Amino acid sequence: MTLLTLSASVPSIKPFCYAKDDCNPTHTQSAVCFIALYLIALGTGGIKPCVSTYGADQFDDADETEKKQKSSFFNWFYFSINVGALVATSVLVWVQDNVGWGWGFGIPAVAMAIAVASFFSGTRLYRNQKPGGSPLTRICQVLVASVKKYRVRVPADKTLLYETADTESAIKGSRKIDHTKDFR
Template structure:
C-alpha cells in the first residue's frame, strides 16, 4: 500500500485526465521545459510588439508624440489590470491550465490581427513619402488587436509562474528543492525573450519593416501556444477552489460569530481535520499561528 501511495503526488494535483498525478509521468522538469519555452516565446512576442509601439503610432497612425505615448501608457496599464481578471478566473473556475490555454489563443489572434493591420493593403495605412493617412477603420482594427493582446496577457501573466510551481509536489522534499531552481530558470527565460525583442526585433522594425517587426512576434506567440499544448500530458493541475471572495466573506462572518469563543489550550484542536467538511477543493490547509488573533 505504501509503495502505491508513493507513485502519486500528495498535494492534490491531477493530470490532464483529472486522475491523481503520477510522479514518474507528470511534473518536474519534463513538464517545466514546455512551460519555460512557452514563457520565453510569449515574452519575446510581448516585448517585441510593445517596446517600439510609440514609434509605430507616430509613423503609421500619424499620431503626435503626446497622443502616442498616452495610448501606449493606457494599453500598458490595461496589461497590468487584466491579470486581476485572469487570476480570479483561474482560481475560481477554470484552473491555471485552461486559463492559460484559452487566453493564449486570444493572445495569438490579437498578434495575428496586429500583423495583418501592418502588412495587408486595406488594413495597412497608405503613406505618401514619410506621411501616412490611416482611416478610422484601420485605426479601429489596430486598437482591437492591441487590446486583444492586453486581454490575452491578462490570463497568462498571473498563472504561468504558479502553474510551473504546481509541477513540484510541496510534500516531497526533493521536489520542493527543485522548485527554487525552476524560478531561476523562469526569470532567465523571461529575460532572454525580452533581450531578443528589445534588440533584434526593434532593429527589424526600424530597418526592415513593421510587417516583419510584428510578424515575428506573432510567430513567436504561435510557437508559445504549441509549446504549451505539447506538454499537456506531462502537467500536474491544481483544481480550482471556487470564488476566493466567497471564502473571504466566510472568514469574516465566522470571525465575528466566534468573537467570544475561548481558544483551546491544546493547539492540535485548532487544526483543520482531514474530512470533507474541512476540505476546500483546490486549496491547501494552513497550520495554526499565534500571529493573527482575529481572523
C-alpha cells in the same frame, strides 16, 4: 499578434504613408490595429497571472526533490521573462525600425505560435489541480474571521495560529498552508 502583423503587412489594411511620420489611416485600418492591440492586452491580462501559478502546480510540495525543482523553475521562468523583455526592447525595436513593422510584429507572432503549440503538445503530461470552490468565498471567509477575531489575543504557542488537521478548517479540494517562519 497575427492580426497586428497583418495590419502592418497587408496593403489593404496597412496605412499609406506619404513620408516617414506622415501616415493617414482609414477608420477601418485604425479599427483593425486597435482591435489587435486590445486582443493582445486581453490575452496578456488573462495569461500573465496564471502562467507562473500553473507552472508551480506541476511540482509536488510533499516531495523534497520537486520542492527544490520548483525553486529552480521560478528562477528559470523569471530569467526567461527578463530575457524576452530585453530582446523585445532591443532586437525587435531594431527590426521594426530597420527592416519593417511587419517583420517586427511577425517574429513575436511566430514565437507565440510555437509557444502555444509547445504548450498544447504536453497537455497529457500536466498535473491539473482540482478547483477548491470559489476564491471569493474564501476571501470573504478570511475577512469575516478577521473582523470576528479582531480582539483575540495571540497564543503563546505559535503552532495554534495555523490551520488544524481536523475537518473544521478543511476546504474540499485545497491544500493546507504549511507552517513557516519566513513571513509573519
